[in-house]
Amino acid sequence: DAGVIQSPRHEVTEMGQEVTLRCKPISGHNSLFWYRQTMMRGLELLIYFNNNVPIDDSGMPEDRFSAKMPNASFSTLKIQPSEPRDSAVYFCASSQRRTGSTGELFFGEGSRLTVL
Amino acid sequence: AQTVTQSQPEMSVQEAETVTLSCTYDTSESDYYLFWYKQPPSRQMILVIRQEAYKQQNATENRFSVNFQKAAKSFSLKISDSQLGDAAMYFCAYRRRAGGSEKLVFGKGTKLTVNP
Numbered sequence: 001d002a003g004v005i006q007s008p009r010h011e012v013t014e015m016g017q018e019v020t021l022r023c024k025p026i027s028g029h030n031s032l033f034w035y036r037q038t039m040m041r042g043l044e045l046l047i048y049f050n051n052n053v054p055i056d057d058s059g060m061p062e063d064r065f066s067a068k069m070p071n072a073s074f075s076t077l078k079i080q081p082s083e084p085r086d087s088a089v090y091f092c093a094s095s096q097r098r099t100g101s102t103g104e105l106f107f108g109e110g111s112r113l114t115v116l
Numbered sequence: 117a118q119t120v121t122q123s124q125p126e127m128s129v130q131e132a133e134t135v136t137l138s139c140t141y142d143t144s145e146s147d148y149y150l151f152w153y154k155q156p157p158s159r160q161m162i163l164v165i166r167q168e169a170y171k172q173q174n175a176t177e178n179r180f181s182v183n184f185q186k187a188a189k190s191f192s193l194k195i196s197d198s199q200l201g202d203a204a205m206y207f208c209a210y211r212r213r214a215g216g217s218e219k220l221v222f223g224k225g226t227k228l229t230v231n232p
Binding site: 109 | 149151158159160161163166168207211213219220221222223224225
């Protein structure tokens with residue numbers, strides 16, 4: 001079975017440019033999470049969706065960040081305009097919401113973003 | 117809000133020896149999951165072991181076992197017969213059970229070095 005698929009794996013961009021990160025969750029999973037990992041702050045939840053609906057976006061740093069989930073098999077995280085402090089690894093994860101679920105999140109390989 | 121604390125930023129162990137990584141958490145909930153995730157240099161987040169709070173028996177997965185002390189809100193990971201491939205960042209994580217769609221809260225991580 002395919003796992004969570006993220007693209008791109010690496011992105012290098014200049015300050016002020018728009019960045020779009022993409023995620024395809026595991027088929028059948030109905031919860032999707034975006035996390036950001038930095039040395040200073042560790043793993044932070046940015047936003048998560050249940051059944052394509054955003055549930056908690058309190059971790060989104062500011063208006064420059066936005067996330068969408070137009071359908072059950074695709075989500076995007078957009079940064080516009082990007083700044084050097086946005087440099088981090090961004091993880092997408094998915095899980096299955098049902099009775100008897102194991103509760104674990106399945107992670108993609110992450111997108112490493114570098115903003116110059 | 118739930119918090120997860122890993123008090124050991126770094127640990128080291130000799131190959132074939134045993135090491136224990138510490139984790140404490142804070143919650144007012146009674147039903148939840150606890151996890152240990154491993155992140156090797158490849159940055160992939162890999163589930164090591166899972167514990168459901170209602171289960172009194174400590175979870176075990178081959179060389180990995182936990183010591184779950186619910187009253188003390190402690191969840192330590194023991195790695196027996198350490199191998200070079202165990203070298204990685206280890207993250208303790210908490211997830212409220214409520215419907216299985218809640219976010220995962222991570223500790224800051226412990227970097228484990230395995231010496232040959």
